[in-house]
Amino acid sequence: MASSTVVNKGWVYSEYGKSGEVLKFEENVGVPDLKEDQVLIKVAAAALNPVDFKRMLGWFKSTDTSPPVVPGYDVAGVVKKVGSQVTKFKVGDEVYGDINVKSVQKPKKIGTLAEYTAAEEKVLALKPKNLSFVEAASLPLALETAYGGLELARFSAGKSILVLGGAGGVGTLVIQLTKHVFGVSKVAATASTGKLELLRSLGADLAIDYTKENFEELPEKFDVVYDTVGQSERAVKAVKEGGEVVTIAPVASVAPQAKLYSVVSSGSVLEKLKPDLESGKVKAVIDPKGPFPFSKTVEAFSYLETGRATGKVVVYPIP
Template sequence: MKAWVYGEYGNASNVLKLDSNGTVPQVKEDQVLIKVVAASINPVDAKRMLGSQVKRLKVGDEVYGDINEKALDHRKRYGSLAEYTAVEESLLALKPKNLSFAEAASLPLVIETAHEGLERTGFSAGKSILVLGGAGKHVFGASTVAATSSTSKLELLKSLGADLAIDYTKENFEDLPEKFDVVYDAVDSGYRQVNAFCPSKNNDCQRAASKF
């Protein structure tokens, strides 16, 4: 099989090599063999073979997940940048039917990071949120969702549920009169912009930033 491999540290463009003579992994008792359909930071795969201890999934299920979670406990010869990879069942979930493989491939680590950030701020139903550089969706029952983007993505923000879509190429969003309970910085734009919206009306604005 074909797989991207590396044998030394360095820039990915220099050390990653395409190996056309890779060996299809042998599954352990708690693993499934995955035929990789799409990959990004996270794998999205179609399952081909089951280990003897796999109970929740069946052959043919379309799955996705973060196969590098707890990497030291689940060491692998191949990751998701190979035609096949062996993955522990506990690291996989059934792919939602309404998502393509490419869409699902981009989600696991992103969802985990965003959800953890919101939890750390104590975000809950009824609170307002400003998302810097992100598509605002009505998560956790937010009272108000505002999000910033470039001009080309404004309609996407609105379609995903943003109450206020801000074009940062045309508007100085630091001058907006609104204050928010939570500011989520998805692009690491720094506290200069974040501070413009803090404190909120209850003087307790929470900040969260995501990095990959």
């Protein structure tokens, strides 16, 4: 559908570098050609993820799609067209998802920071009716990462967990999933001083101020430590004998005892958790500075890059 009638405005970078230097607004980035198993989505909202700016910096250029690229993984929007093999969705459906099956292996050239994007039906789910487009866009990559990491750690009811980076996009969801869905004996989480109350409101039994305490020196040890910040070497000191450490932040080195989790995007996880989203057991956490309007996408990136965001940074509305 590279038709001249539809103009697709979007944010593009044509070379690797810092978002503030390379990301530019373009009036027409082209509309993605629709494959048989894909739907065309009119984007309403898109969330930013650390993988977006790491990709822009060229951290995984050997497996990346070469620029020019429209960044963006998370989307919420409305189906405008369906491929011939699509069975789950019809035109007009409100959907959401992480459009890239594997984060660092050939992510799409036209991502979600544009008016239109295309995605395979298997990575999408119907948007729960109680969620706004902003809330829905904030969830897919972080929720699928949170859930998949817990599965990798063999987390189950009655276990205890320590979440490193509890106020971030993934951390806020790990706390809620363990507390309200899996059934936890105790959930502890780390954050800076001003965010401890948020951790408690999400369900943390113990909120640890990492500016004042070293979590690995606590006398208490945990069945699972979920590391979202890249501190696996310290995390292994906080886990019980025979427990599990999962990290989603591969820094220079990952402790040998830790398991590295890399998400594979799938709408089935979103479908599985739909009752928990609809009941309000699991809520989207949107950074209070947002949502950022489409015109302020560069500012949204520079804020995310500070590492100080609470929950998710979302761009909305996308006109």
